Amino acid sequence: xxxxxxxxxxxxxxxxxxxxxxxxxxxxxxxxxxxxxxxxxxxxxxxxxxxxxxxxxxxxxxxxxxxxxxxxxxxxxxxxxxxxxxxxxxxxxxxxxxxxxxxxxxxxxxxxxxx
Amino acid sequence: xxxxxxxxxxxxxxxxxxxxxxxxxxxxxxxxxxxxxxxxxxxxxxxxxxxxxxxxxxxxxxxxxxxxxxxxxxxxxxxxxxxxxxxxxxxxxxxxxxxxxxxxxxxxxxxxxx
Numbered sequence: 001x002x003x004x005x006x007x008x009x010x011x012x013x014x015x016x017x018x019x020x021x022x023x024x025x026x027x028x029x030x031x032x033x034x035x036x037x038x039x040x041x042x043x044x045x046x047x048x049x050x051x052x053x054x055x056x057x058x059x060x061x062x063x064x065x066x067x068x069x070x071x072x073x074x075x076x077x078x079x080x081x082x083x084x085x086x087x088x089x090x091x092x093x094x095x096x097x098x099x100x101x102x103x104x105x106x107x108x109x110x111x112x113x114x115x
Numbered sequence: 116x117x118x119x120x121x122x123x124x125x126x127x128x129x130x131x132x133x134x135x136x137x138x139x140x141x142x143x144x145x146x147x148x149x150x151x152x153x154x155x156x157x158x159x160x161x162x163x164x165x166x167x168x169x170x171x172x173x174x175x176x177x178x179x180x181x182x183x184x185x186x187x188x189x190x191x192x193x194x195x196x197x198x199x200x201x202x203x204x205x206x207x208x209x210x211x212x213x214x215x216x217x218x219x220x221x222x223x224x225x226x227x228x229x
Contacts (some may be wrong), residue, residue, distance in 0.1 A: 004158070031215060042119075042205050042219030043159070056214045091158065095215065102147050102166060102209060104217060106159040 002026060004107035006092050012113045013082055020078045021110045025094030032075050033104060034067055035091040036060065043091055049075060050097060082114045117142045119208050121220035128196045128227050136191040136223045138206030147209040148189040149217065150180055152202045159205065165189060176200070196227045 005024045013019050025032050031050050035043035046065070047057045051072040061067075064082075069075040079086055089111050093104035119140045128134045140146065147166050151159040163174025170182045180191045189206060203224055207217040 033216065035217075040221070042207075042221050043217070045216040045218070048214060048216060056216065058216075093159075097215065102215070103149060103161045103164050104215075105161060106151075108156075108158040 004092055004094050004105055006090075006107040006110050008110055009108060010111050010113075012115065015084060015114055016081055018078065018080045019082060019112065020076055021090055021092075021112075023075045023077070023092030023107060025074070025092070026105055027073075029094035029096050029105075030072070031095045031097045031104075032069055033093040033095070034075070034077055035093065037089040037091055037109070038087075046077075079112075082112075084114045087112055087114045117208070117210055117218055119206055119218050119220040121204075121206055121223045123223050124221075125224045125226065128225070130198050130227055130229050131195050134191075134193050134196045134200070134225065134227070136204050136206075136225060137188070138190060138220055139186070139188045140206075140208045140218075141187065142208050142210045142218070144211040146211060148180075148182060149207040149209070150174065150178070150189075150191050151205045151207060151219075153205065153222070154202050162191070162204075196225075198227050198229055201225055201227045 007022045033048040034046040037043040049069040064080045067077045089109045091109045093106045095104045149164045150162040165172050165182045173179045203222050206220040
């Protein structure tokens with residue numbers, strides 16, 4: 001399967017702990033996006049990369065959140081000092097920034113539960 | 116503010132009947148429009164997109180969508196629903212010149228009964 005993969009699929013953590021999620025995009029895709037989805041809502045944009053450059057961050061991304069894509073391939077999303085409000089599904093997507101290719105392909109998500 | 120609205124939380128259809136899932140948007144300029152489907156415990160799957168050209172676009176699994184610029188709508192349709200179409204459907208908009216991020220509606224639960 002050459003789709004977008006995410007790890008872990010589920011994470012339970014205690015409030016105040018740090019967590020890190022990984023996303024492996026489709027190999028030839030140069031854009032990578034992070035979204036957050038809470039129950040009953042559509043995904044909300046968090047940030048995106050073109051190759052290794054982080055080009056935009058949403059206001060939803062507080063200072064406790066940081067994302068990297070060091071070599072323009074996989075990406076990590078870290079949440080420091082987790083809060084209960086961080087409980088959500090974190091989705092990663094990738095796309096090919098090229099003429100005509102605008103759809104994003106999503107991974108299965110990482111479900112975070114903060115207790 | 117830019118937004119996408121899916122006015123129906125749930126749509127119920129009998130198998131074999133046509134289905135419509137509604138979507139309207141509020142975005143300046145000429146956005147790109149998408150539909151995604153989400154099955155339980157699975158990621159979002161791309162169904163179809165409108166970029167430019169013919170207002171009726173066809174996608175995966177027999178779905179199609181009609182773009183209406185004057186009504187700022189992009190309704191998802193299928194002539195004959197299947198029980199296996201039961202899932203959560205999301206409309207999304209890609210505003211122009213904003214790096215490709217998608218703005219999603221809140222989703223519509225489609226239930227197709229035999």
